[in-house]
Amino acid sequence: MSARGLPVAFLLTLCCGACNLVLGLEREDLPEKTETPCSTNPQCDDHHDCTQDICQLPQGTCTHFTQTREFACRPQLPENLCDIAPEYCDGVSLDCPDDTLEPATTVCRESEGQCDEPENCPGNSATCPADVLSSTDKACDDGEACTFDDRCDGAGGCRGTNGLQNAELVSIGPWGLSTCALLSTDDVRCWGNNGYGQLGDGTADENRLAPVETVGLPGGVEFVTLSVGGRHACVVLGSGRIMCWGLGDAGQLGNNQAGYEYEEHRPVEVTGTPDGWSQVSGGYLHTCAIQQDSSAWCWGKNDYGQLGNGTLDDSSVPVPVTGLAEVSSMTAGSYHSCAADASGSLWCWGRNDRGQLGNPAAGEGSNVPVRVEGISTGVLAIAIGTLHTCALLEGGGVMCWGENEFGQLGTGEGPGSDVPVAVSGLPAARQIASGYEHTCVILEGGEAMCWGHNERGQVGDRTEGLGNIAYRPVGVEGLPSDAVSIATGTFHTCVVLENATLLCWGHNAYGELGDGTTDNSLEPVVVLCG
Numbered sequence: 256m257s258a259r260g261l262p263v264a265f266l267l268t269l270c271c272g273a274c275n276l277v278l279g280l281e282r283e284d285l286p287e288k289t290e291t292p293c294s295t296n297p298q299c300d301d302h303h304d305c306t307q308d309i310c311q312l313p314q315g316t317c318t319h320f321t322q323t324r325e326f327a328c329r330p331q332l333p334e335n336l337c338d339i340a341p342e343y344c345d346g347v348s349l350d351c352p353d354d355t356l357e358p359a360t361t362v363c364r365e366s367e368g369q370c371d372e373p374e375n376c377p378g379n380s381a382t383c384p385a386d387v388l389s390s391t392d393k394a395c396d397d398g399e400a401c402t403f404d405d406r407c408d409g410a411g412g413c414r415g416t417n418g419l420q421n422a423e424l425v426s427i428g429p430w431g432l433s434t435c436a437l438l439s440t441d442d443v444r445c446w447g448n449n450g451y452g453q454l455g456d457g458t459a460d461e462n463r464l465a466p467v468e469t470v471g472l473p474g475g476v477e478f479v480t481l482s483v484g485g486r487h488a489c490v491v492l493g494s495g496r497i498m499c500w501g502l503g504d505a506g507q508l509g510n511n512q513a514g515y516e517y518e519e520h521r522p523v524e525v526t527g528t529p530d531g532w533s534q535v536s537g538g539y540l541h542t543c544a545i546q547q548d549s550s551a552w553c554w555g556k557n558d559y560g561q562l563g564n565g566t567l568d569d570s571s572v573p574v575p576v577t578g579l580a581e582v583s584s585m586t587a588g589s590y591h592s593c594a595a596d597a598s599g600s601l602w603c604w605g606r607n608d609r610g611q612l613g614n615p616a617a618g619e620g621s622n623v624p625v626r627v628e629g630i631s632t633g634v635l636a637i638a639i640g641t642l643h644t645c646a647l648l649e650g651g652g653v654m655c656w657g658e659n660e661f662g663q664l665g666t667g668e669g670p671g672s673d674v675p676v677a678v679s680g681l682p683a684a685r686q687i688a689s690g691y692e693h694t695c696v697i698l699e700g701g702e703a704m705c706w707g708h709n710e711r712g713q714v715g716d717r718t719e720g721l722g723n724i725a726y727r728p729v730g731v732e733g734l735p736s737d738a739v740s741i742a743t744g745t746f747h748t749c750v751v752l753e754n755a756t757l758l759c760w761g762h763n764a765y766g767e768l769g770d771g772t773t774d775n776s777l778e779p780v781v782v783l784c785g
Contacts, residue, residue, distance in 0.1 A: 291317045304328040304351035305344035321346065329354060336363040336383040337376035356381055369395040370407035401784030403756055418781040419444060419466050419769070422751045424740040428483035429539040429589040429641065430691060431744030432765045435488050436466070436757060436782075437481040443469040443490060444785070447767035451486040452520030453501030459520050464766035464773065465783040471521035472498060483742075484537025484587070489544075490522070495530040497544060498522035505540045506571025507555030513571040527572030528552065538587030543594075544573065545585055551576035551594050559590045560622025561605035567622060576604070577623045588639030588689075593646075594624065599633030601646055602626055609642040610673025611657035629675045630654060638689035638743075640707075645694050646675065651683025653696060661692040661708035662726035678706070681728050690743030695731075697738045703731040703750060711746035712777040713761035719777060733778040734758065749782070757782035 293299050293310035299317035300308050305328050307320040322328065322344040328351035329342040339355040357363065359378035366373040370389040377384060388411045389395075395413035397405045402415025421438040433447035433454060444466035445454035452459035455469030469488075472478075477493030487501030487508060499508040500522045506513040509525035525532075531547040541555030541562060552573040553562040560567055563576035581597035591605030591612060602624035603612040612620070613627035627646075636647040643657030643664065654675035655664040664671065665678035681704065684696035693707030693714055705714040706728045712719035715731035737753035746762030749769075758779035759768040766773055769782035 293317050301349075303349040305349050321349065328352075332381075335381035337361065338381035354381060368411065368413075369393075370411050370413050403754065416781060417783050418756045419784050420755055422740075422755050422757050424481060425742045425749045425751050425757055426481050426483040426488070426537075427688075427690070427742040427744035427747070427749060427767075428485050428488070428537050429587075429639070430485045431483060431747075432767055433483065433488075434742070434744070434747075434749055434759065434767050434769060434782075435469070435481055435483050436751070437478055437490070439755065441476065441478050443472065443478070443481060443488075445469055445483075445488065446769040446782070448765040451502035452518045453483070453486050453488055455488065455500040455520065455522055457520050459518060462765045465769055465771045466785045468785075469500070469522065471500075480534060482535050482537040482542075484542060485539035485589070487537060487542075489525070489535045489537055489542060491532050491535050491544075495532050495547060497525040497532045497535055499525060499537075499542065502540075503571075505556035505569050507537075507540050507542050509542060509554045509571065509573055511571050513569065525554075525573065527554075534585065536585055536587040536592075538592065539589040541587055541592075543576070543585050543587040543592050545582050545594075549581045549583070549597070551579045551582045551585055553587065553592060557622075559606035559620050561587070561590055561592050563592060563604040563622065563624055565623050579624055584634070584637060586637040586639050588644070589641040591620075591639065591644070593627070593637045593639060593644060595634035595637060595646075599649075600626060601630050601634045601637070603644065607673075609658035609671055611639075611642055611644050613644060613656045613673065613675055615673045627656075627675060636687050638687045638694060640689040640694065641691050643671070643689065643692075643694075645678075645687060645689055647684055647687040647696070651685065651699060653678040653681055653684055653687060655694065662724045663689075663692055663694065663707045665694065665706040665726070665728055667726045679727050686739075686741055688741045688743045688748075690748065691745040693725075693743060693748075695741050695743050695748055696728075697741050697750070701736040701738050701753070703734055703738050703741060704728040705731060705743075705748065711762035711775060713743070713746050713748050715748060715760050715777075715779070717777045719775075731760075731779070750779070 305322045324346045326344045327341045328344050331341040337357045342352045357376040361376045363376045363383035364374040372387045374384045389407040391409045393407045397413040397415045405415035408414045422436045425436045435445040446463045446466045456467040479491040481490045489499040503517045510523045533547045534545040543553040554570045554573045564574045582594045585594035593603040604624045607617045607620040614625040617625045633649040638645045645655040656675045659671040683699045686697040695705040706725045709723040714725045716729040717732045738750040740751035749759040760779045763775050770780040
């Protein structure tokens with residue numbers, strides 16, 4: 256029997272031979288004795304936390320005493336974060352009482368950041384679970400203004416993608432080797448070729464591999480729209496003014512200035528007409544715009560009659576396009592221009608050596624608008640390449656005309672056409688843009704498709720090479736199906752996505768993709784923040 260609750264010091268033991276005699280105690284209060292032979296105390300361990308196990312020498316027998324109430328049979332260790340308190344023997348039981356643990360609602364390890372999850376006690380253990388880091392699909396904020404789509408990296412850190420944000424539309428001009436974007440924050444960012452100051456950052460001759468801010472635009476004013484020309488760019492302000500910058504040798508800046516090597520590296524205001532502009536479109540060496548009264552005007556180079564005013568004379572100030580009224584949209588191309596009126600009719604003027612005006616009667620060209628034949632449905636948008644033209648119609652159909660040497664018409668191999676023909680196999684589109692020798696659309700579902708010359712991968716089907724031509728529309732590979740704006744240049748293409756970031760692909764020798772390199776890309780790459 257055990258001497259329950261009595262310290263060992265209270266027991267008087269007389270040893271006689273092989274027997275133990277305990278004086279002053281009843282038999283039931285005797286410590287438990289076993290006949291297990293022993294030479295050390297550990298050999299007497301009875302595996303009870305509330306007994307003291309002693310090897311009695313020289314007899315070599317084990318005696319087990321019950322521990323007192325003051326004995327901590329299970330101490331509270333610092334690492335046991337889910338243990339409420341130490342446990343003590345009760346002076347009666349041989350075993351330690353049940354562990355007192357924190358409930359599963361208790362946080363045992365606080366989060367150390369956005370990507371570190373807090374840990375709760377398991378409720379059945381004194382040990383706090385291992386530290387759990389957030390998975391890579393958890394959104395976070397890395398604190399950087401130039402990143403988007405910030406996500407935990409699985410190692411406790413937060414990482415975002417460096418990219419230009421808040422983009423509303425993107426523009427690339429005819430023969431374009433530079434790109435500009437209009438931001439919802441009412442500023443303009445440009446990148447790529449800057450040989451004529453067309454990026455508007457106050458410099459020239461130094462290409463920019465990532466976006467730079469166009470300086471000198473008025474603050475606190477809404478920007479309505481933006482258009483990039485061949486070597487210049489223009490923006491329409493909410494006040495109805497137009498400001499342009501870049502090469503102005505033919506008067507394409509519209510500020511009554513022209514001349515050999517004339518450039519403006521910061522925006523200047525278009526002069527010569529009252530304020531009240533609503534749209535602008537930059538051509539190769541000329542510019543066209545619509546006034547708020549729906550009248551059409553153009554200025555700049557006019558060697559093919561692309562100003563549409565009945566002459567071949569250049570003009571450094573806006574001149575009215577002859578015979579047009581109630582104009583709803585207008586586009587300036589390399590050497591010709593087109594406009595749609597409120598009735599849905601489409602008119603073009605300028606160079607016509609490949610049938611790009613869409614009217615066989617125009618011969619080699621016209622310095623006044625001629626009606627495009629064969630379009631009976633309302634025109635929603637116009638896209639002009641160097642020697643071809645396309646129109647987006649109500650219902651989402653697309654028709655093209657002009658040169659087809661590089662598949663610009665999207666109808667398959669074959670000769671060009673001087674009247675509109677329907678693009679083959681194209682689902683309903685909602686936006687269109689034409690580059691030097693290729694054309695792209697955004698479909699109703701947000702996907703992008705392109706066709707035409709693909710020497711530098713500008714079509715986006717992950718192929719390239721001399722003689723590479725997409726004669727019919729192909730899908731852009733690696734592009735999310737949420738594009739909202741598209742622009743095409745000489746050998747590259749860019750889109751704005753629904754999240755207001757930009758992707759570009761194709762030629763990049765001048766940094767026109769905006770990804771900080773001069774490496775061409777067959778897949779869309781993110782335009783950097785700067």
